[in-house]
Amino acid sequence: xxxxxxxxxxxxxxDENEPEAYGDEDGYTSAEFHNVIxxxxxxxxxxxxxxxxxxxxxxxxxxxxxRNISRGDFQRTGRIQVHGVAADGEAWSEAEEAYLSxxxxxxxxxxxxxxxxxxxxxxxxxxxxxxxxREAVGAIEKSLARLKAWLDEHGxxxxxxxxxxxESTAPDExx
Numbered sequence: 001x002x003x004x005x006x007x008x009x010x011x012x013x014x015d016e017n018e019p020e021a022y023g024d025e026d027g028y029t030s031a032e033f034h035n036v037i038x039x040x041x042x043x044x045x046x047x048x049x050x051x052x053x054x055x056x057x058x059x060x061x062x063x064x065x066x067r068n069i070s071r072g073d074f075q076r077t078g079r080i081q082v083h084g085v086a087a088d089g090e091a092w093s094e095a096e097e098a099y100l101s102x103x104x105x106x107x108x109x110x111x112x113x114x115x116x117x118x119x120x121x122x123x124x125x126x127x128x129x130x131x132x133x134r135e136a137v138g139a140i141e142k143s144l145a146r147l148k149a150w151l152d153e154h155g156x157x158x159x160x161x162x163x164x165x166x167e168s169t170a171p172d173e174x175x
């Protein structure tokens with residue numbers, strides 16, 4: 001005899017089925033849809049694993065395979081970049097400040113499955129430790145000096161600004 005479900009399924013007329021339950025009044029974007037579906041699948045898989053009480057020896061090979069696939073995607077298609085320009089409609093303009101982007105695509109079909117950006121300052125202050133922030137500021141100043149020296153050798157004066165060559169450093173166009 002099977003156990004009865006412990007949770008009530010979502011009713012067909014429930015607000016939880018409406019796009020507005022996940023996004024704004026206009027529904028949700030394809031990226032939000034992907035995240036919602038991914039969370040629902042993960043929750044269903046976890047519920048199934050809990051209900052079936054599968055042995056770790058059965059689950060572990062799947063976990064190992066998933067790690068290897070993700071690791072391969074990161075190694076073959078992953079990109080981490082620091083940017084100084086941001087999309088401004090159809091054009092690129094100087095960003096408020098430097099930001100870091102992480103992008104990973106499926107190694108088989110090239111579709112991007114992870115794309116994240118963070119302001120550099122947010123990363124530095126995330127720990128909330130003024131001592132670590134001071135250390136990071138010192139290191140960033142050293143990095144700036146090295147970058148300016150590189151520009152002096154390869155690309156003209158360091159003070160030319162973000163406008164010069166902005167197209168060549170746009171996040172989607174850099175390789």
